[in-house]
Amino acid sequence: GVEAKIAPSMLSSDFANLASEADRMLKCGADWLHMDIMVRHFVPNLTIGAPVIQSLRKHSKAYLDCHLMVTNPLDYVEPLGKAGASGFTFHVEVSKENWQEVVQNIKSKGMRPGVALKPGTPIEEVYPLVEGENPVEMVLVMTVEPGFGGQKFMPETMDKVRVLRKKYPSLDIEVDGGLGPSTIDAAASAGANCIVAGSSVFGAPKPAEVISLMKKSVEK
C-alpha cells in the first residue's frame, strides 16, 4: 500500500542510549525506525550490525527498517533475521548477479525485502526486482550519496521517484537523505511515501512536530 511511513534514522541518535532514543521517536509518532548498517566496504563509514539490532529488539517491538550499505548482503540475511530485523533493504549495485537469491532468503527469514539505489544508478535497474515473480516490496531511492547523515538533499533524484510512482501506483517508495521540513514536499509530491529522516528529526527541538509535518505532506 502507499501509507505514509515516517522512519527516523537512528544514525543521528545517541548510540549510547539507543533503546531510549528509539522509545522517544516512537512516542513522537515515528512509524518505523531506520537502521543504517555500514561496514566500510560499500561506504566509507562504520556503524552497527546484527548484535545491535538484536539488543534493540529486546527493548522494542518497533518495525526495524534495516538499510544494508554492504557489498555482500547475503551474508547478513541470516544474522539479521535472527536478530529480529523487520525490513531488509540491500543495494542493487552489489546484487546484480544474485538478487533473486537475496530476496528469497530475506523472505524465508520472515523479513520484508527492499532494494536501494544510489543517486547515480539508473532507475531501470530496479524494474526486474519489482516485476519478478519473487518481487521486492519497497524501493529506496537514495537522495544523497550513502554513507553519512546530515547531507544535502539532491532534488534531481525526484525524477526517479516520479517515474517509479507512475509505473507502480501501490509500491512502497522510500527516500533517504536530506529529508526534512524544507524538502518533504518535493519528495511527497513526486510520490515517495516512506520517509527517512535523521538530522532534521533528531536536531529539532520538537521532533514530534517535524514527524507530523512530514506525515501530513505525504498524506495530502
Ligand code: DX5
Ligand atoms: C545515509 C543514510 C541515511 C542517513 C540520513 O547514508 O542512509 O539513512 O542517516 O540522514 P539525514 O536525514 O541526516 O540525511
Ligand code: ZN
Ligand atoms: Zn539509510
